[in-house]
Amino acid sequence: MARPSFTASLVNYRVYIACLVIIILDVVAGVLGIQAEIAQNKARSLRVWIFRCQDPSYHALSLAMAAVVFLALAQVVTNLSTQFVFIRSKGELQRSSSNKQLAVVSLIFSWILFIVAFALLVSGAMANSRSRRNCGIYDRRFLLFGGILCFIHGLFSVSYCFYSTAAVQDERNLNTSEPQLPASV
Numbered sequence: 497m498a499r500p501s502f503t504a505s506l507v508n509y510r511v512y513i514a515c516l517v518i519i520i521l522d523v524v525a526g527v528l529g530i531q532a533e534i535a536q537n538k539a540r541s542l543r544v545w546i547f548r549c550q551d552p553s554y555h556a557l558s559l560a561m562a563a564v565v566f567l568a569l570a571q572v573v574t575n576l577s578t579q580f581v582f583i584r585s586k587g588e589l590q591r592s593s594s595n596k597q598l599a600v601v602s603l604i605f606s607w608i609l610f611i612v613a614f615a616l617l618v619s620g621a622m623a624n625s626r627s628r629r630n631c632g633i634y635d636r637r638f639l640l641f642g643g644i645l646c647f648i649h650g651l652f653s654v655s656y657c658f659y660s661t662a663a664v665q666d667e668r669n670l671n672t673s674e675p676q677l678p679a680s681v
Contacts, residue, residue, distance in 0.1 A: 511661045514577035515654045518570050522650030525566035529617055529643025532559035536624060536639060552624045560621035560639055564614060567646050571610045574653040578660045593666045599659035602652050609649040616642030 536556035581599040583589045589597065620638035 508661070510577070511657055514573060515657050518573050518577075518653045518657065519650050521566050521570035521573065522646050522653065525563045525570060525613075525617075526643045526646035526650075528559050528563035528566065529613075529620075529639050529646055532556045532563060532617075532620065532624075533637065533639035533643065535559055536620070539624075552626050554624065556639065557621050557624040560617050560624065560642075563639075563643065563646065564617045564621065567610065567613055567617065567649065570646075570650065570653060571606070574606060574656060578657050579664045581660045581663050593663060595659050595666055596663035599656055599663045602656035602659055606649060606652040606656050609645055609652060613642045613645035613649055616645065 533556070536550075536553045539553035539556070540551045581596055581603070583592060583596070583600055589600075616638045620636070620642060623636070623638070
């Protein structure tokens, strides 16, 4: 059994470090989003029948914006720390390895979760940036759902890191195991 090369083990080490950083950034973003929701709920509010008026919470605003920054950093680390895996056609999708297919699916879900969580956290932050009371019919919970989606984003981002690395190694192994044809003279 052949031992992995030094560069292969270095790549694996780099992926593990990147995954750890992504998990930390997404967990911090999620916790900050949930803490922003708690701070927003502590703000003074008035409820009459189905209407609710609430004063903005500047503490919730700062926590929500910090969560947005950590979520964006997690997405940047995800995309910069891995080798990009893409599929150009439906035929290539059917011929590609399962690792490559899972990498692409994880990348797509990672981006969808990033966009939705980002939008929810920014919407929750903007609701707390106004200088006057915010009145409405229902309780939105944007910050809570944005914080929860940060955790799920971390799972898909880490799976993208692992699957994309495995897909690239699969392609390298496939290219080195194919017999080389002699050059025509």
